[in-house]
Amino acid sequence: MxxxxxxxxxxxxxxxxxxxxxxxxxxxxxxxxxxxxxxxxxxxxxxxxxxxxxxxxxxxxxxxxxxxxxxxxxxxxxxxxxxxxxxxxxxxxxxxxxxxxxxxxxxxxxxxxxxxxxxxxxxxxxxxxxxxxxxxxxxxxxxxxxxxxxxxxxxxxxxxxxxxxxxxxxxxxxxxxxxxxxxxxxxxxxxxxxxxxxxxxxxxxxxxxxxxxxxxxxxxxxxxxxxxxxxxxxxxxxxxxxxxxxxxxxxxxxxxLAPLHDLQQLTGSFARFADPTNFSAEELDAYTAVKLTDVEVIPNVMAKLRQVFPRLIELKRETHVDLGEVAHTDVKLAPTKLLGDFFQQVTGSELSEQQMEWAKAALAKAGEEKK
Amino acid sequence: MxxxxxxxxxxxxxxxxxxxxxxxxxxxxxxxxxxxxxxxxxxxxxxxxxxxxxxxxxxxxxxxxxxxxxxxxxxxxxxxxxxxxxxxxxxxxxxxxxxxxxxxxxxxxxxxxxxxxxxxxxxxxxxxxxxxxxxxxxxxxxxxxxxxxxxxxxxxxxxxxxxxxxxxxxxxxxxxxxxxxxxxxxxxxxxxxxxxxxxxxxxxxxxxxxxxxxxxxxxxxxxxxxxxxxxxxxxxxxxxxxxxxxxxxxxxxxxxLAPLHDLQQLTGSFARFADPTNFSAEELDAYTAVKLTDVEVIPNVMAKLRQVFPRLIELKRETHVDLGEVAHTDVKLAPTKLLGDFFQQVTGSELSEQQMEWAKAALAKAGEEKK
The missing domain is CATH 3.60.21.10 (Metallo-dependent phosphatases)
Known part of the structure; x- marks a missing residue:
């Protein structure tokens, strides 16, 4: 049978x-x-x-x-x-x-x-x-x-x-x-x-x-x-x-058996995902997990991606970080050093001079508020 | 058929x-x-x-x-x-x-x-x-x-x-x-x-x-x-x-079709309900709604009744009141008069002298606390 x-x-x-x-x-x-x-x-x-x-x-x-x-x-x-x-x-x-x-x-x-x-x-x-x-x-x-x-x-x-x-x-x-x-x-x-x-x-x-x-x-x-x-x-x-x-x-x-909507994981830049012409009708229709390679803050990123992928189910950033590798002995470093190391690990780049200044200003302000 | x-x-x-x-x-x-x-x-x-x-x-x-x-x-x-x-x-x-x-x-x-x-x-x-x-x-x-x-x-x-x-x-x-x-x-x-x-x-x-x-x-x-x-x-x-x-x-x-436990409503004094010998085994076993004829406060009354009627489902007081009959034009009466009338309607008795003194003392205290 x-x-x-x-x-x-x-x-x-x-x-x-x-x-x-x-x-x-x-x-x-x-x-x-x-x-x-x-x-x-x-x-x-x-x-x-x-x-x-x-x-x-x-x-x-x-x-x-x-x-x-x-x-x-x-x-x-x-x-x-x-x-x-x-x-x-x-x-x-x-x-x-x-x-x-x-x-x-x-x-x-x-x-x-x-x-x-x-x-x-x-x-x-x-x-x-x-x-x-x-x-x-x-x-x-x-x-x-x-x-x-x-x-x-x-x-x-x-x-x-x-x-x-x-x-x-x-x-x-x-x-x-x-x-x-x-x-x-x-x-x-x-x-x-x-x-x-x-x-x-x-x-x-x-x-x-x-x-x-x-x-x-x-x-x-x-x-x-x-x-x-x-x-x-x-x-x-x-x-x-x-x-x-x-x-x-x-x-x-x-x-x-082919599904009504596929489930896919896509990795790339926001610029690529923001343009529907980069994708097939099936891809745009699928349940989609997006991994962004961008480092910058993108305002309202979920809403923008949903306009292209209405079945967005997950959004992550691709980072270089493996948090398990952060040396716990470094916790006594100065805050700016700690921040710089973290930024390096997460993004793969160093903090620019401008970014470091912003960080210092923010740290100073936070310190004041603490008092 | x-x-x-x-x-x-x-x-x-x-x-x-x-x-x-x-x-x-x-x-x-x-x-x-x-x-x-x-x-x-x-x-x-x-x-x-x-x-x-x-x-x-x-x-x-x-x-x-x-x-x-x-x-x-x-x-x-x-x-x-x-x-x-x-x-x-x-x-x-x-x-x-x-x-x-x-x-x-x-x-x-x-x-x-x-x-x-x-x-x-x-x-x-x-x-x-x-x-x-x-x-x-x-x-x-x-x-x-x-x-x-x-x-x-x-x-x-x-x-x-x-x-x-x-x-x-x-x-x-x-x-x-x-x-x-x-x-x-x-x-x-x-x-x-x-x-x-x-x-x-x-x-x-x-x-x-x-x-x-x-x-x-x-x-x-x-x-x-x-x-x-x-x-x-x-x-x-x-x-x-x-x-x-x-x-x-x-x-x-x-x-x-006879139930495993009947459901009954019983009216009487607490003294009567407190004594199991006043009731048959079926009555003691039944789901029981009790209506008490007593006027006095009975401390822990539910627990005491449950010892006799383990399937107690309701406890009420038998009162003479029909709240619908309270004349709403009387609301400008003195508090002691209002209380006396209410007590009469609910219990069928007048406030005793002692009770009236307690009531006056309580009202006086409540009046002070309001100020």
């Missing part, structure tokens, strides 16, 4: 105050198009459908319509788990009825061990869960984190494995490296302990949500779908989309 | 700070018992399942379990509309799937005109709606209130009437008297205009929610179920429960 794998929709999210609803609707349309064009037999949604545990009425309406569209209107079987941003209870409303049309939703650990069988594949739907839920379920107080909780979870699932079927785990957690490698594997991300990918090798495929970068892991079996949209400047260079998995070969491939 | 009619569950409500969840669970169990004992063929829930449009996760869990229990576990067909306290969008999550097991839920006006047919009856499920929804749906700007909106709603429903069936309307609105009687019929209650019961006579039965008093209307066809619990002191003497309707005779009868 052919499966689409998506995750981390985060409906209700905004980006630096911009409502992403229209962007999310648009990329969802691309997802539907792709599912139809690829003739997928089922769609995995690996958690974080919502951005918040108590989503707005508008977000609830949006997700309800998306699930309705995919499952009832387009007829795709859906395999859904709740993520750490979802409220299992709220997302799970109606779940006992959904299966009448092959919408399989799991929001509690205890429901993860009965696989959903579709065609040649058994799907194990493991919602996001806290370690206490595992301790409670397995009656084992030693399961103090997700890393420790996963082996008994997998073991219990394996007992349900039908040998002639493919076995796919759908989950929402932080997975990393191998259990026996360095400390990186156990680092906390988003409040989740890391699961060792070596503990997940019993499955033919592990369809994950949680990390928004689809390249977060490099494993032949374990894959993050990544988010459908870029949600931060750090994701500016990431390609977003969905995975398509064919269970006959267990090959997966990525299909990128 | 035999139908149970309930409404106004208000899950999530509290009473003077007391969480009613356990009371609501307990009366729900009585409702389930009654439905089974009476062998009802369907259950109407006429709105306000929730107390708030954005209910807590606990409330969502509770309502989800109640609907699951009635419909999936006990197998009752359900006929549900949203009330003015519900968010149609949130309550309506999953509604397109619910019908697979005969859970019929309507949360939008536009969905009210396709009847649900069960056995010998057509059910028209009319959720709470605002006048603008009717104006929008009927493209008629003259529908400025619910009173005006109801005739076209009923007319449109009547076009769907199968002549050999019973016709039951399930609704959540304020209905009153006749359209042509006095001004009382058009009074606002809870922000809803009144619907004239004369406009509802096309139906064999109108199963309403909204008003918590089942005796709010006296009409052969139009009936409020009333709430399952007493939610205020003004409801202390009301009997709560459900209606059972038999469609062969269209007779209805009330089945009262």
């Amino acid at each position: 052919r499966i689409m794998h998506t995750a981390d929709w985060h409906i209700g999210k905004n980006l630096a105050g911009f409502d992403l609803a229209k962007d999310q609707d648009a990329v969802f349309e691309k997802l539907v198009e792709t599912a139809k064009k690829e003739h997928v037999d089922a769609i995995i949604i690996a958690g974080d459908l919502y951005d918040r545990a108590n989503p707005s009425e508008d977000s609830v309406d949006r997700v309800n319509h998306m699930l309705y569209r995919l499952n009832r209107k387009e007829g795709f079987p859906l395999l859904v788990v709740s993520g750490n941003h979802d409220s299992g209870v709220r997302l799970g409303t109606g779940q006992q009825w959904y299966e009448s049309t092959k919408l399989y939703m799991r929001t509690e650990l205890k429901d993860a061990f009965t696989p959903v069988e579709l065609e040649d594949t058994q799907f194990f739907l493991l919602p996001y869960f806290e370690p206490f839920a595992a301790r409670d379920y397995f009656k084992d107080d030693s399961l103090t984190n997700i890393n420790k909780a996963m082996p008994p979870v997998v073991e219990k699932m394996q007992k349900q494995f039908a040998p002639d079927k493919r076995h796919i785990l759908v989950g929402h957690f932080f997975a990393a490296g191998s259990k026996h490698s360095d400390s990186e594997t156990l680092v906390n991300v988003g409040g989740l302990d890391a699961v060792a990918v070596s503990d997940l090798q019993a499955f033919d495929y592990v369809a994950l949500g949680h990390l928004h970068n689809r390249h977060a892991l490099d494993d032949p079996k374990v894959q993050y779908a990544g988010s459908l949209l870029k949600f931060s400047v750090s994701e500016a260079v990431q390609e977003k989309g969905v995975y398509i998995i064919d269970t006959d070969t267990m090959q997966r491939r990525f299909v990128s | 035999r139908i149970m009619h309930t409404a106004d569950w208000h899950i999530g409500k509290n009473l003077a700070g007391f969480d009613l969840a356990k009371d609501q669970d307990a009366v729900f169990e009585k409702l389930v018992e009654t439905a089974k004992k009476e062998h009802v063929d369907a259950i109407i829930i006429a709105g306000d399942l929730y107390d708030r449009a954005n209910p807590s996760e606990d409330s969502v869990d509770r309502v989800n379990h109640m609907l699951y229990r009635l419909n999936r576990k006990e197998g009752f067909p359900l006929l549900v509309v949203s009330g003015n306290h519900d968010s149609g969008v949130r309550l309506g999550t999953g509604q397109q799937w619910y019908e697979s097991t005969k859970l019929y839920m309507r949360t939008e006006l536009k969905d009210a005109f396709t009847p649900v047919e069960l056995e010998d009856t057509q059910f028209f499920l009319l959720p709470y709606f605002e006048p603008f929804a009717a104006r929008d749906y009927f493209k008629d700007d003259s529908l400025t209130n619910i009173n005006k909106a109801m005739p076209p709603v009923v007319e449109k429903m009547q076009k769907q009437f199968a002549p050999d069936k019973r016709h039951i309307l399930v609704g959540h609105f304020f209905a009153a008297g006749s359209k042509h009687s006095d001004s009382e019929t058009l009074v606002n209650v809870g922000g809803l205009d009144a619907v004239a019961v004369s406009d509802l006579q096309a139906f064999d039965y109108v199963a309403l929610g909204h008003l918590h008093n089942r005796h709010a209307l006296d009409d052969p066809k139009v009936q409020y179920a009333g709430s399952l619990l007493k939610f205020s002191v003004s409801e202390a003497v009301q009997e709560k429960g459900v209606y059972i309707i038999d469609t062969d005779t269209m007779q209805r009868r009330f089945v009262s």
Whole structure:
């Protein structure tokens, strides 16, 4: 069978105050198009459908319509788990009825061990869960984190494995490296302990949500779908989309989905940004983080940049400074010397004579006011 | 067929700070018992399942379990509309799937005109709606209130009437008297205009929610179920429960459901309330509004009463005053005369000589401080 794998929709999210609803609707349309064009037999949604545990009425309406569209209107079987941003209870409303049309939703650990069988594949739907839920379920107080909780979870699932079927785990957690490698594997991300990918090798495929970068892991079996949209400047260079998995070969491939508005980071002078003819329509339309190379004060710079880039989400200065390098032993230097060094570090230039005079005058005035 | 009619569950409500969840669970169990004992063929829930449009996760869990229990576990067909306290969008999550097991839920006006047919009856499920929804749906700007909106709603429903069936309307609105009687019929209650019961006579039965008093209307066809619990002191003497309707005779009868804790209003002296032996276990256990006949100051009275009545929800003094009767022309009387009159009106006694001396001393001191 052919499966689409998506995750981390985060409906209700905004980006630096911009409502992403229209962007999310648009990329969802691309997802539907792709599912139809690829003739997928089922769609995995690996958690974080919502951005918040108590989503707005508008977000609830949006997700309800998306699930309705995919499952009832387009007829795709859906395999859904709740993520750490979802409220299992709220997302799970109606779940006992959904299966009448092959919408399989799991929001509690205890429901993860009965696989959903579709065609040649058994799907194990493991919602996001806290370690206490595992301790409670397995009656084992030693399961103090997700890393420790996963082996008994997998073991219990394996007992349900039908040998002639493919076995796919759908989950929402932080997975990393191998259990026996360095400390990186156990680092906390988003409040989740890391699961060792070596503990997940019993499955033919592990369809994950949680990390928004689809390249977060490099494993032949374990894959993050990544988010459908870029949600931060750090994701500016990431390609977003969905995975398509064919269970006959267990090959997966990525299909990128174009956003309504891209998210970009641009570096340059104010003079360049102030002239729209320097940019394409797509660039002017994108959510834009600007890094200015200018040193001078530019009055009203945000408002001026917004006239060119209406979706401005961040403004920074490019500086030469690494504040970590400032020698703390210099704190007893004269104020003008300190200022000169700081200016040098931040701008890469020395204070001009005129600037130094202004600085001295300001320091003198400040000294007077202090008395 | 035999139908149970309930409404106004208000899950999530509290009473003077007391969480009613356990009371609501307990009366729900009585409702389930009654439905089974009476062998009802369907259950109407006429709105306000929730107390708030954005209910807590606990409330969502509770309502989800109640609907699951009635419909999936006990197998009752359900006929549900949203009330003015519900968010149609949130309550309506999953509604397109619910019908697979005969859970019929309507949360939008536009969905009210396709009847649900069960056995010998057509059910028209009319959720709470605002006048603008009717104006929008009927493209008629003259529908400025619910009173005006109801005739076209009923007319449109009547076009769907199968002549050999019973016709039951399930609704959540304020209905009153006749359209042509006095001004009382058009009074606002809870922000809803009144619907004239004369406009509802096309139906064999109108199963309403909204008003918590089942005796709010006296009409052969139009009936409020009333709430399952007493939610205020003004409801202390009301009997709560459900209606059972038999469609062969269209007779209805009330089945009262005993609460876990009753709600009572008691009047008497502090001395009487301070002694638990004056009361039955049920009385001591009830949500209690106390009206004290005492005139004296009683230090720490709330705490003392709570030791006897742990579910104390209100404390008032019984006075002889009707403040509306205070003659406003008397405001130029001397302060001591004013005080004496006020004391007389409030307590029914005159100020004693000692009290008058205290009053004079206090007035003199207040006068000095003013200078």
